[in-house]
Amino acid sequence: MTFRQLQRRFLLYMVVVVIALWVLVPLVLIALAAFTPRLELYRWPRTVLPSAFSTATMAFFLRSYGTLTSLTNSALVALLTLGMTLALGAPAGYAVARYVFRGREAFRIGILMTRMFPTSLLAIPLIVTFIRWQLYDTLIGVAFIHTAMALPFAVLITSGIFSGVPKELEEAAMTLGCSRLGAFVRVALPLALPGLAAAAMFTFVISWNEVFAAAILTVRNRTLPAQVLTSLEVAPLDFRFAGGFFMIIPALIFMALARRYLFQMWGGAISER
Amino acid sequence: MPCTRPLRALASEKALPYWLILPTIVYVAVFFLVPVVQALLLAFRTQDGQWTTRFLMRMVQDIQFGSALRFTLLLLAIVVPLQLVTALFIALLVNTRFRGSRTFLYMCAIPLGISDLAAGLIWFSLFTQHGYINSFLYGLGIIERPIFFLSAQNTGWVLGSIVLAEHWRATAIVLVILVAGLQMISRDYLEAAEVFGARPWQRLWHVTLPLLKPSLQSALIIRTILALQMFAVVVAMGGRMVPVLAGEAYYWYYLYRNANVASAYALLLMVISALLAWGYLRFLRPREVHS
Numbered sequence: 001m002t003f004r005q006l007q008r009r010f011l012l013y014m015v016v017v018v019i020a021l022w023v024l025v026p027l028v029l030i031a032l033a034a035f036t037p038r039l040e041l042y043r044w045p046r047t048v049l050p051s052a053f054s055t056a057t058m059a060f061f062l063r064s065y066g067t068l069t070s071l072t073n074s075a076l077v078a079l080l081t082l083g084m085t086l087a088l089g090a091p092a093g094y095a096v097a098r099y100v101f102r103g104r105e106a107f108r109i110g111i112l113m114t115r116m117f118p119t120s121l122l123a124i125p126l127i128v129t130f131i132r133w134q135l136y137d138t139l140i141g142v143a144f145i146h147t148a149m150a151l152p153f154a155v156l157i158t159s160g161i162f163s164g165v166p167k168e169l170e171e172a173a174m175t176l177g178c179s180r181l182g183a184f185v186r187v188a189l190p191l192a193l194p195g196l197a198a199a200a201m202f203t204f205v206i207s208w209n210e211v212f213a214a215a216i217l218t219v220r221n222r223t224l225p226a227q228v229l230t231s232l233e234v235a236p237l238d239f240r241f242a243g244g245f246f247m248i249i250p251a252l253i254f255m256a257l258a259r260r261y262l263f264q265m266w267g268g269a270i271s272e273r
Numbered sequence: 274m275p276c277t278r279p280l281r282a283l284a285s286e287k288a289l290p291y292w293l294i295l296p297t298i299v300y301v302a303v304f305f306l307v308p309v310v311q312a313l314l315l316a317f318r319t320q321d322g323q324w325t326t327r328f329l330m331r332m333v334q335d336i337q338f339g340s341a342l343r344f345t346l347l348l349l350a351i352v353v354p355l356q357l358v359t360a361l362f363i364a365l366l367v368n369t370r371f372r373g374s375r376t377f378l379y380m381c382a383i384p385l386g387i388s389d390l391a392a393g394l395i396w397f398s399l400f401t402q403h404g405y406i407n408s409f410l411y412g413l414g415i416i417e418r419p420i421f422f423l424s425a426q427n428t429g430w431v432l433g434s435i436v437l438a439e440h441w442r443a444t445a446i447v448l449v450i451l452v453a454g455l456q457m458i459s460r461d462y463l464e465a466a467e468v469f470g471a472r473p474w475q476r477l478w479h480v481t482l483p484l485l486k487p488s489l490q491s492a493l494i495i496r497t498i499l500a501l502q503m504f505a506v507v508v509a510m511g512g513r514m515v516p517v518l519a520g521e522a523y524y525w526y527y528l529y530r531n532a533n534v535a536s537a538y539a540l541l542l543m544v545i546s547a548l549l550a551w552g553y554l555r556f557l558r559p560r561e562v563h564s
Contacts, residue, residue: 012371019363020380026441027383029405030395044403044419045411088296095293099286107294114305116498116546120522121539122304125311127532148304155297180286209388211505212519216526225390229505230527233512237401240509244394251386259379263453 027248034058034245038238061242070227073139074208077223080143081207082200085150086158090196093158094184098167111152122148123213130217137219145217146207154203161195161261162188198261201254208250309543315536328533332541335534341516344432348507348517349500352439356496357489359440360447365477368455378452385445393509396438397423400430400510423511431511438506443499447492454488455481490557497553498546518542 001009029048033041036050038057061067096104122145127136135141165188173183211225218226228235228243235243255262319325332338367378384392399405400422407419422430458481466476482489504519513520522538525531 009371012366012369015366016371016373016377019366020377022441023381023383026395026399030398033398042403044408046403046405046408048405048408088300091293092297095290099290101287101290104290107298111297111301114301115495116550117305118498118502118519118539118542118546120502120504120519120535121312121543122308124522124526124532124535124539125308125315127526128315129307129311144304148301151297151300180289205386209386209391211388211390212502212523216523225388225505228394229390229508232509237403240394241398244391244398247391248387248395251388251391252383255379255383255386259382262379262382262385262449263456 027252030241030245030248033241036241041237041241057238057242058246061239061246064231064239066222066227066231067224070222070224073221074224077139077143077146077214078204078207080140081146081150082203084143084147085154085203086196086200088147089151089154090158090199092155093160094162094188096155096159097162108156111155114152119149119210119212123216127216136217137221139221142214142217142221142223143207145213146210149210149213150203150206153206154199157199157202157261158192158196161192161199164195165191195261198258201258202261205251205254209247312536312540312543315533316540328537332534332537335521337513337516337521341518341521344515345501345503345518348432348435348439348503349497351436352443352500352503353493353496355436355440356444356447357493359444360451360492361489363444363448364451364455365481367452378448381448382445384442385449387442388505389442389503390505390509392438392442393506396434396441396506397510400434423514425514428515431515435503435507435510435515438510439500439503442506443496446499447496450492450495451485451488454485458484486557490553493557494550494553497549501542501546501549518545 032048032050034057035053035055036057037052037054038060040046040050041057062071092107095101096108126145130136130141135144169187169191170183173187174180178186209225210223211229214223215226215229222230224243225247228240228247232240316328317324317326319327363381367374367381387395397404401407402419402421402423404422406422407416410416410420420430421427422434424431462480462484463476466480471479502519503517504523507515507517507520508523513524518538519542522535522542525535525538
């Protein structure tokens with residue numbers, strides 16, 4: 001390796017490290033803030049590293065009025081959303097992946113177009129409709145909206161996943177005596193399962209993160225983000241930091257587990273190389 | 274009879290995809306058409322069924338309306354180009370496939386899973402009065418007492434903090450779209466250009482970027498539309514100090530319980546999104562690339 005090449009390599013890794021720090025440092029800082037003793041957060045000047053590791057800040061957040069209820073609410077809404085989204089979206093994704101049928105492109109484009117829909121336009125007008133349908137301030141109502149938001153993604157993601165399962169395997173199962181459904185359940189489904197699990201986690205995170213619709217459509221049955229958002233004005237610093245850190249935990253787990261599938265989800269079928 | 278079964282199977286196979294997509298179509302139709310119709314009714318009709326522009330006028334004449342529109346477009350104009358450039362830079366870096374580039378890419382994609390509210394709170398912890406940035410500047414001996422980054426006197430600082438937070442949070446989606454696009458570009462084109470003596474910059478400008486145009490376009494559309502709806506980041510960092518359109522839609526319902534004006538705001542956002550998307554598609558149409 002020449003000196004010039006060495007120099008260039010050094011420069012490359014410098015840039016890489018700087019960018020990685022830009023992404024990671026804010027995450028580390030919020031984690032530190034969430035475990036700093038409560039009073040220290042108000043001190044000036046403050047050190048980056050807390051003087052002691054303390055769970056008091058997190059405990060304060062979790063014990064605050066409404067946090068635990070909203071936490072359960074969030075989990076329930078996310079699970080309902082996940083169930084409905086996959087039940088509706090996975091068959092559609094399978095159809096798009098397996099069959100060439102008239103209207104397939106129109107369907108795909110129509111699904112893509114719904115991503116341009118502002119959340120506010122989805123949520124605000126439904127206040128009136130939900131009151132009429134008795135869905136206002138219910139968890140299932142919020143889950144309905146979240147399903148509408150996650151469904152387009154679910155269709156595109158699952159179609160990408162099913163495209164990755166060779167059609168020939170299903171056909172072989174059918175020649176060996178399986179029914180159409182049997183071939184799907186015994187062959188395609190097991191092969192698609194890891195991808196579907198990633199899609200499920202992704203749906204869960206969409207619902208877990210959503211704040212606008214949840215805050216608009218609930219009053220007493222708030223989800224966690226809605227609860228945090230609506231108490232921001234009165235919440236002390238420690239509540240906000242702990243809440244911010246707590247909300248990103250599922251996202252971090254998801255990114256760690258499903259990273260292989262990220263590109264299938266966003267950029268079409270790009271396999272791991 | 275050996276013949277009928279395959280035939281029947283064929284007929285049902287033809288109808289099957291339609292049955293499979295039907296639930297999605299029905300669901301999407303209900304949950305996207307109902308809100309649009311309802312929004313129009315709420316924004317343009319009074320309780321007793323009279324058509325009116327009263328709510329629209331109330332939105333336009335509201336003291337926050339002008340600044341909300343201005344700030345929304347301003348944030349859009351700053352954040353989106355910034356993200357596009359950053360994401361393109363990182364994507365090209367990843368595409369050189371240096372050792373560890375995969376890990377680096379996953380790391381850069383982490384904010385993809387982080388909610389706007391959490392991202393707002395994370396950056397709030399940096400910019401608040403006794404926050405990390407003030408403490409850091411004090412530690413370096415640059416300042417004596419904290420700078421009030423997030424105060425109504427200093428809209429410029431608030432705006433800057435929001436830009437940094439949003440830039441950090443949502444560059445990842447552009448990045449992932451661009452990396453996927455880059456991977457689809459055949460290496461042959463670049464090798465051919467190299468054979469003909471094109472310098473790295475020329476290869477980037479004349480080969481990679483033109484071929485990446487469809488990905489750039491879709492990233493631009495998606496990001497623009499999402500940036501228009503910027504809400505929780507802004508609220509977490511500045512409350513209503515820097516008003517934005519989606520925030521006003523929220524406050525008009527949350528504070529004033531007025532679904533009519535809130536719907537007018539939501540419709541306005543829809544119209545701006547549609548106009549911008551149409552504009553991008555009209556003026557950035559990718560030239561056909563023959564392969």
